Amino acid sequence: MSGGVVYRRVRVKGAFTKSGLPEFDYSINPYFGCEFACVYCYARKYFLAKGVGYEWGSYVEIKVNLPEVAAEELRRIPRGSSVGIGVSTDPYQPAEARERVTRRLLEAIAGRKGLEISIQTKSPLVLRDADLIASAPRVDVGFTVLTLDRGLARAIEPRAPSPRSRLRAAAALSRMGVETWVFIGPVLPYITDDEETIREVVEASCSAGVRRIYVDNLRFRPGVRESMLRFLREWDEGLYRKYATLGREGIARSYRAAVEVARRVAREWGVELENVGYPA
């Protein structure tokens, strides 16, 4: 246990999982659980389903043998497959600094020609592996950024590194020739969907040299809904009341307005924008 987080080292039998996301053929998660504890994180649904008995963000399983298992499974993965690392966990959360599961995983699979690897993180710790990433045939790195407001980020992503430190990491990787992108998701209605917030994030991302920006809407489903309401009840009574009655229409309206701003600003910078949420 460290900083109120319980860690458990586990051995896994499988590494690659068929991905449910349209962007990837497979996903690999070096950890189960995530110390960053974002209030909007949809991955808590897997956590709740497993019933580990801890709060999201306070329990992390370290998949110590994942790199070896992945290397073994690699033989059966068809050439040209795309793999997302860190779809349900952050591969560069604090445990990675000492456990190096993600680094060993990259050592095991990043050199494989014909494999497209996409890493998504909120941490500049990814720079530790810049040597491996920059020399791999096909690895890109994405950073999730919802807002540049440090206080707001601290509230909604309690233990994640600051948004600006993520963008500095994106800029450093971009300068090394690594393909980088930013994921603005989920857009939070009434919280991060205003024009100024979206414009700031898109401008700062473009100026960091990212090639693409993705925008995604809030999935206000069981698990996320309770988490957001619990957080807002303490944080802002007015927002709590708005979220208590928030429905698909409200989320879609807010999201489409955010996409519209993001698209306009990205176009000014000549950067590609991908809308991965509701049609907008």
Ligand code: SF4
């Ligand atoms: S960093 Fe990603 S995986 Fe971790 S809690 Fe936040 S949204 Fe979830």
